[in-house]
Amino acid sequence: MKDKAVSKPVISRLPRYYRYLGDLLDNDVQRISSSELAKLMNLTASQIRQDLSTFGNFGVQGYGYSIEHLYNTVKELLGLDTMTKIAVIGVGNLGLSLLNYPSFLNRGFEFVMAFDSDKEKIGTEINGIMVKDVAELPLFLSYNDVDIVAITTPKDAAKDLVKKISVSNVRGIWNFTNSDLEAPAKIYVENVFLTDSLMKLSFQINQKEILENFSKKK
Amino acid sequence: MKDKAVSKPVISRLPRYYRYLGDLLDNDVQRISSSELAKLMNLTASQIRQDLSTFGNFGVQGYGYSIEHLYNTVKELLGLDTMTKIAVIGVGNLGLSLLNYPSFLNRGFEFVMAFDSDKEKIGTEINGIMVKDVAELPLFLSYNDVDIVAITTPKDAAKDLVKKISVSNVRGIWNFTNSDLEAPAKIYVENVFLTDSLMKLSFQINQKEILENFSKKK
Numbered sequence: 205m206k207d208k209a210v211s212k213p214v215i216s217r218l219p220r221y222y223r224y225l226g227d228l229l230d231n232d233v234q235r236i237s238s239s240e241l242a243k244l245m246n247l248t249a250s251q252i253r254q255d256l257s258t259f260g261n262f263g264v265q266g267y268g269y270s271i272e273h274l275y276n277t278v279k280e281l282l283g284l285d286t287m288t289k290i291a292v293i294g295v296g297n298l299g300l301s302l303l304n305y306p307s308f309l310n311r312g313f314e315f316v317m318a319f320d321s322d323k324e325k326i327g328t329e330i331n332g333i334m335v336k337d338v339a340e341l342p343l344f345l346s347y348n349d350v351d352i353v354a355i356t357t358p359k360d361a362a363k364d365l366v367k368k369i370s371v372s373n374v375r376g377i378w379n380f381t382n383s384d385l386e387a388p389a390k391i392y393v394e395n396v397f398l399t400d401s402l403m404k405l406s407f408q409i410n411q412k413e414i415l416e417n418f419s420k421k422k
Numbered sequence: 423m424k425d426k427a428v429s430k431p432v433i434s435r436l437p438r439y440y441r442y443l444g445d446l447l448d449n450d451v452q453r454i455s456s457s458e459l460a461k462l463m464n465l466t467a468s469q470i471r472q473d474l475s476t477f478g479n480f481g482v483q484g485y486g487y488s489i490e491h492l493y494n495t496v497k498e499l500l501g502l503d504t505m506t507k508i509a510v511i512g513v514g515n516l517g518l519s520l521l522n523y524p525s526f527l528n529r530g531f532e533f534v535m536a537f538d539s540d541k542e543k544i545g546t547e548i549n550g551i552m553v554k555d556v557a558e559l560p561l562f563l564s565y566n567d568v569d570i571v572a573i574t575t576p577k578d579a580a581k582d583l584v585k586k587i588s589v590s591n592v593r594g595i596w597n598f599t600n601s602d603l604e605a606p607a608k609i610y611v612e613n614v615f616l617t618d619s620l621m622k623l624s625f626q627i628n629q630k631e632i633l634e635n636f637s638k639k640k
Contacts (some may be wrong), residue, residue, distance in 0.1 A: 215622055215625055215626070216622060218621065218622070218625060219615070219617065219618035219619075219621040219622060220602075220618065222621065223600075223601065223618070246602075280632065280635075281625065281632055282621045282624055282625050283624045283625055283627070283628035283631075283632055284621065284624065286628075288624050288627075288628075296519065296522075297515055297516075297518040297519030297522055298515075298516075298519040300515040300518075300519075301514065301515030301516040301518075301519055302616070304514075304515055305616065305617075307600070307617055308617065308620065311617060311620075311621065312624070313620060313624070351627060352620075352623060352624075352627070375627040376623045376624075376626065376627040378619070378620065378623055382441075382525070383441065384438075384464075392623060392626040392627050394619055394620075394622055394623035394626070396614065396616065396619050397437070398520070398523065398614065399437065399523075399525055399526065399529060400437035400438065400441075401596070401612055401614050402526065402529075402531060402570075402596065402612075403436070403437040403440065403500045403502065403529065404433055404434060404436070404437060404612055405570060405594045405596055405610060405612035406500055406501045406502065406506050406530070406531070406570075406594075407433055407436060407499065407500050407501055408433070408594065408610040408612070409501070409506075409569060409570065409593040409594040409610050410501035410504075410506075413501075414498065414499055414501055417498075
């Protein structure tokens with residue numbers, strides 16, 4: 205098969221499918237039609253049929269989808285059937301919340317090590333995960349399999365970290381610094397920018413007023 | 423002016439413009455052409471011109487944009503020139519990281535109160551913000567101006583919270599529960615789903631392998 209890229213909107217919807225299908229399974233539902241699933245997920249039935257057809261032929265006309273089959277397929281597509289190893293850099297509140305997040309482990313994610321520069325934190329354990337000196341990161345990455353590095357440090361520290369990560373086998377950066385990182389093309393960067401998210405919400409709730417005031421001034 | 427809606431992709435890009443323009447100002451840059459800004463932000467010059475023209479006429483042909491003017495306009499558009507009041511529900515690690523986030527205050531956001539159900543936490547203060555019993559939320563919302571409620575509780579608790587928020591004057595929910603919330607149309611919901619984000623990254627780094635294995639089995 206050719207190295208076929210999957211479109212970004214479809215990728216973004218996969219985790220959501222996974223969540224809804226998991227909930228249905230938990231409630232012992234076995235089959236669902238595209239229109240029922242569409243209603244539940246607030247999508248259109250044709251969008252669902254189109255998304256799922258990207259990956260194969262799941263539905264039987266008039267009989268709906270087998271939820272378990274669909275769930276396992278989406279799970280496989282998301283790479284959740286193999287263990288993905290994560291190192292966390294920065295053990296502030298955000299790093300702590302990642303290391304203590306309850307549902308990562310049963311989704312196929314495993315934290316292997318945490319790093320910080322704070323001497324008070326180095327050598328401690330969080331939820332069973334050791335905190336090492338961030339100076340040891342390059343050595344650690346050269347001797348251990350790490351798939352993803354989560355960066356929760358301030359943005360000024362992140363630039364140097366990306367350089368070190370770039371010469372390792374790490375394939376993904378989970379970026380919480382609220383600034384874009386320049387990583388080589390072989391490394392995917394997924395951003396979680398809390399300030400941007402809050403600003404977007406602020407715009408949404410004030411949109412009407414803002415645009416009215418704005419047009420008056422023009 | 424009519425209640426003109428702004429397209430989602432433009433909204434999503436506004437915080438990013440705000441960040442880059444702020445950095446340029448910090449570095450004493452005063453003017454920039456659309457092509458220079460495009461290069462910096464990894465967009466095309468025509469996209470930048472199109473985005474900015476949605477909100478007015480900023481550029482002078484051959485002379486570029488005034489960064490300060492543009493910065494202030496984006497700031498105003500994002501509603502950052504007025505104070506937005508936020509209450510945080512759930513004072514776990516995630517709630518703590520929000521309450522301690524350094525850059526919210528100087529972006530026009532103010533935390534007014536935190537809520538939790540844990541008796542050990544009720545009555546304590548975090549970064550100057552009092553933690554109240556979540557049972558007092560409805561009363562608090564009826565007597566105080568709160569624009570946004572951040573929900574960092576488990577998803578089972580969130581459903582009941584949304585009901586209580588729905589009868590208040592709150593206009594936005596910042597949702598960290600990793601599950602979709604059913605809120606009335608007058609309330610905007612902005613989701614930050616960490617598990618979804620990590621699954622997306624997992625798919626990206628495994629995409630090639632996943633699709634190859636997947637096509638072999640078909």
